[in-house]
Amino acid sequence: MADEVSGDGLVASLLASVGVDVGDVVEFWGTPGIGGDRYVDVSGDYADVDLPPHSLAHIFSCALLDTEVTRSMPVLAMAVDGGPDSVLARADYRSSFAGAYFSPGQSPDKVSWFSVGSPARLFTAARHRFGLREGTLMALASAASCDADVGGLRDEALRELSFSGRAATLLVECERFVGRLHDAVVEAGWVPDHRFTPEEQVMSAVMKEIQRISLAVMERNIDEACDRFGIDPGVTALALAGGFALNCPTNSALMDRYGFARLLTPPCVDDSGQSLGIALGAFFRRCGTDFSFRFPGAYVGHEDVDVTAALAGFEGFIAEVRPASVADVVADLRSGAAVVWLDGRAELGPRALGHRSILADPTRLASKDELNRLKQRQWWRPVAPIIREEDHADWFENPRPSPYMLETFTVRGDREHLVPAIAHLDRSARVQTLTARQDPVLHQILTGFAEATGVPLLCNTSLNDKGEPIIDTIPQAINFCLRKNLPFAYLNQHRITFTNAARYQSTQPLPRTTKPFERDPAHITKLAEQLNPTGLDDLYLHVWLRYPLLRRKFDLTNPRNATILKKTIDTWLAKDPQLDEGIRLWIKRATGATDAMAGELATPTGGEG
Incomplete structure (x- = not known):
């Protein structure tokens, strides 16, 4: 059970499937604790960059997809998603979303890092409101002709929403904004498309506007980067990663408008590409300009x-x-x-x-x-x-x-x-x-x-x-x-x-392998008693996990620390109601996602497919 909880057992089985013995591994990178004394926290290689390791991994997964390109032309890279995890975080960063500019053949310490705006939370908020996945909503926007004149809200969103700020704040802002956008579409009316239900027509009109706002956010990112670094898109590669890079219409609109020399995107632009990015970033730091890599293609x-x-x-x-x-x-x-x-x-x-x-x-x-x-x-x-x-x-x-x-x-x-x-x-x-x-x-x-x-x-x-x-x-x-x-x-x-x-009697898909992720309830209870002996509730634990400074400062096994932590968080939330709302939304979404995942593993019939 210890191996399963730590992840070592899962890693060993995955390595064995490609003929590698876990004992032959020199270092383990990524999830803390896996590999025991062979684990190396490579996020420390970029500790001087005031941006989340999660976002940096996205940057490396696309910008270093082909190092021959990185050596031969400038690369403008952006990590745009719903926000980073905090597993490898070392600080409370100025922004949740990262951009980088690589000059040809540039060494790791010379890469220019900056924050960018990410519109991904608008799509997350739409998913929460309409109960359909982001890809389905994007398809509905293109499938129906419905549209509405709510351009004033678009200008407000670009002016007021903190797209380049912290994910917790942006989460609340986007949830509120999508609600207002929905109401504005209903009030303004829309060009009807009678092939669709009234609800689908409203959703299509709302998603068209969200797509316009999202494209404008990305264009603003590029315009600011071009001005700052003197970029000529015609001789520069655009590299994109993060869940929003699955937005095909935006990717193509950016390529068409700016005329970038090429687009660098791995097939794993979402969080499935984190391990690739962590590895590329670590090798880049260790090998510098001598590092060579070309992504072998999707079939791996x-x-x-x-x-x-x-x-x-x-x-x-x-x-x-x-x-x-x-x-x-x-x-x-x-x-x-x-x-x-x-x-x-x-x-x-x-x-x-x-x-x-x-x-x-x-x-x-x-x-x-x-x-x-x-x-x-x-x-x-x-x-x-x-x-x-x-x-x-x-x-x-x-x-x-x-x-x-x-x-x-x-x-x-x-x-x-x-x-x-x-x-x-x-x-x-x-x-x-x-x-x-x-x-x-x-x-x-x-x-x-x-x-x-x-x-x-x-x-x-x-x-x-x-x-x-x-x-x-x-x-x-x-x-x-x-x-x-x-x-x-x-x-x-x-x-x-x-x-x-x-x-054939089966009416359901075959169950997937879940054993490496199964949890022994008794073991989980024992861990909770050891790590949270005072029984702090989910709100405080969630904030503690989300903020690295709190994790480093407060050891929850010490009752006095737990008491001080509770008072500290209560003070924070009282002073910042939006942070309070954001944290509670995060807990609600995380709990809902966990419940949905458990349901799909048991009886995989729900969802959009």
């Missing part, structure tokens, strides 16, 4: 190679297994079928990029409807295209490589009618470009489909059900197919035909 996740062993668990449901061919896949796609496709290593990050995907024919509008039906999504949810990179310019305006589906492009007017399944109302689409080098097998399928139809792209959506994480293994994929009564699937380049789906 788990690989489920034993098809035979996986099929053995589904006796009576497998009709045929045979090697797949490009002709098979193309024929199945052209028949109108949704093609479950699992191949090789899983993708890193939150996007399905063709290794854990459901593919479909983009020339049929019905393909979008079928994919949304399978995944239990709203009818208006768009599906993304995957296209051969060499064909990108023929099908989309202002093309650029987009290997990780982090940009939006407009379908060319003379092509739109050929691919009705992938275009939003405004003809935009969230595009993944693919080269033969990145994935030769999928590239061959795109080529085969192009030869048969004249269209070198496919619909691509993540392989998962509503509320289910992206499918990782062959058994999870077979479970999905049998529950959905799909006749076949392509699993590691085998065409598997199913039978007797009506007899």
